[in-house]
Amino acid sequence: xxxxxxxxxxxxxxxxxxxxxxxxxxxxxxxxxxxxxxxxxxxxxxxxxxxxxxxxxxxxxxxxxxxxxxxxxxxxxxxxxxxxxxxxxxxxxxxxxxxxxxxxxxxxxxxxxxxxxxxxxxxxxxxxxxxxxxxxxxxxxxxxxxxxxxxxxxxxxxxxxxxxxxxxxxxxxxxxxxxxxxxxxxxxxxxxxxxxxxxxxxxxxxxxxxxxxxxxxxxxxxxxxxxxxxxxxxxxxxxxxxxxxxxxxxxxxxxxxxxxxxxxxxxxxxxxxxxxxxxxxxxxxxxxxxxxxxxxxxxxxxxxxxxxxxxxxxxxxxxxxxxxxxxxxxxxxxxxxxxxxxxxxxx
Numbered sequence: 185x186x187x188x189x190x191x192x193x194x195x196x197x198x199x200x201x202x203x204x205x206x207x208x209x210x211x212x213x214x215x216x217x218x219x220x221x222x223x224x225x226x227x228x229x230x231x232x233x234x235x236x237x238x239x240x241x242x243x244x245x246x247x248x249x250x251x252x253x254x255x256x257x258x259x260x261x262x263x264x265x266x267x268x269x270x271x272x273x274x275x276x277x278x279x280x281x282x283x284x285x286x287x288x289x290x291x292x293x294x295x296x297x298x299x300x301x302x303x304x305x306x307x308x309x310x311x312x313x314x315x316x317x318x319x320x321x322x323x324x325x326x327x328x329x330x331x332x333x334x335x336x337x338x339x340x341x342x343x344x345x346x347x348x349x350x351x352x353x354x355x356x357x358x359x360x361x362x363x364x365x366x367x368x369x370x371x372x373x374x375x376x377x378x379x380x381x382x383x384x385x386x387x388x389x390x391x392x393x394x395x396x397x398x399x400x401x402x403x404x405x406x407x408x409x410x411x412x413x414x415x416x417x418x419x420x421x422x423x424x425x426x427x428x429x430x431x432x433x434x435x436x437x438x439x440x441x442x443x444x445x446x447x448x449x450x451x452x453x454x455x456x457x458x459x460x461x462x463x464x465x466x467x468x469x470x471x472x473x474x475x476x477x478x479x480x481x482x483x484x485x486x487x488x489x490x491x492x493x494x495x496x497x498x499x500x501x502x503x504x505x506x507x508x509x510x511x512x513x514x515x516x517x518x519x520x521x522x523x524x525x526x527x528x529x530x531x
Contacts, residue, residue, distance in 0.1 A: 230318040254335040286312030340504040349374030355427035365392030372405040416456040435473040454488035474519035499524040
C-alpha cells in the first residue's frame with residue numbers, strides 16, 4: 185500500500201507460505217483457542233478475540249460483546265479479508281456453543297486516512313439492536329457499539345478493574361476520567377460507601393449513570409460531567425479527601441514527538457490526584473500509550489509523589505488483560521501500564 189506509513193505488515197515469516205483460506209482459518213482459530221485458554225469461561229462473555237499484530241493478523245481488531253462481534257480494520261491488506269475472517273470466526277465459535285447474532289464494523293478511526301482508506305461504519309450482514317448488555321467482573325453494562333469509543337467499550341482493563349474491588353469496601357472513592365463508569369462500578373460492587381465519577385463527556389456520563397441503575401448502585405455511585413483538570417483544584421480547595429483515587433486518563437501522547445508534553449500532563453494529573461488521597465489511602469493510576477514506556481511512566485509517578493509530598497508503597501503493577509496479548513518485538517502491542525499504590529504522607 186503506497187499510501188501507508190507502514191510499508192510492510194507481516195502475516196508470516198515463512199517466505200513460501202501461501203496466504204489462502206486455510207492459512208487465514210488457522211490464524212483465526214489459533215486466536216480463539218488462545219482466548220479459551222487464558223480467560224475463564226465467564227470472561228468470554230466480552231473479550232478481544234483478535235488483536236492485530238499480536239495475533240498475527242496485522243491491522244485487524246475483533247471484539248466480542250455477548251452475542252455481537254465488532255470489527256475494526258485499520259490496514260488495506262487485512263481489509264480485503266475481513267468478511268471472510270468474520271464468517272470463519274462465527275463458525276469456529278459456534279463449534280464451542282457460542283452463537284453470534286450480529287456483526288458491526290467500526291472502522292472509523294482517523295488512522296485509516298493514513299492508509300489511504302475512508303472511515304467506515306455499518307452492519308456486516310443483518311441488522312440488529314446495537315445496544316448490547318455485557319457482564320464483566322459481575323458488573324452489567326450496556327454497550328453502544330455504534331457510538332461508543334473505539335469498538336464500544338475498553339476491554340483491556342478487565343482485570344485491573346477487578347483488582348480495585350477489594351480496596352474499596354466501605355471506602356470513599358473518586359474515579360477520574362470515568363468514561364462508562366467501569367472503575368466506579370467495580371468500586372460500588374466491591375462495597376464502597378460512596379463513589380464519584382467525573383468525565384468531560386456528557387455522552388459518557390449518561391452511559392455511566394444508566395449503568396449504575398442497571399446494577400442497582402444509583403444511591404452509592406454517582407457521576408458528574410466535568411473537566412477533570414479544572415475540577416481537581418476545586419476539590420483540593422474544598423478540603424475533599426478520598427480513601428481511593430483512580431486515574432484512567434486518555435492517552436496524552438499518540439506519537440513519539442509528543443511524549444515530552446505528555447510527561448508534563450501525566451505528572452500534573454498525578455500530583456493533583458495524590459493530593460486528594462487520605463494518609464494511608466490508595467491511588468490507582470494508568471497510562472494507555474505505548475509511547476509512554478513503563479520506565480518513563482514509573483519515573484513520572486515518582487516525581488509526582490515528591491512534588492505532592494507523598495510516599496508511595498507499591499501494591500501491584502499490571503498491564504492489559506491477556507486477551508490483549510503483548511507480542512515481544514512488537515512494541516505497539518504493549519501499551520497499558522496500571523499501578524496501585526498505598527499513599528503515605530511525608531512525616
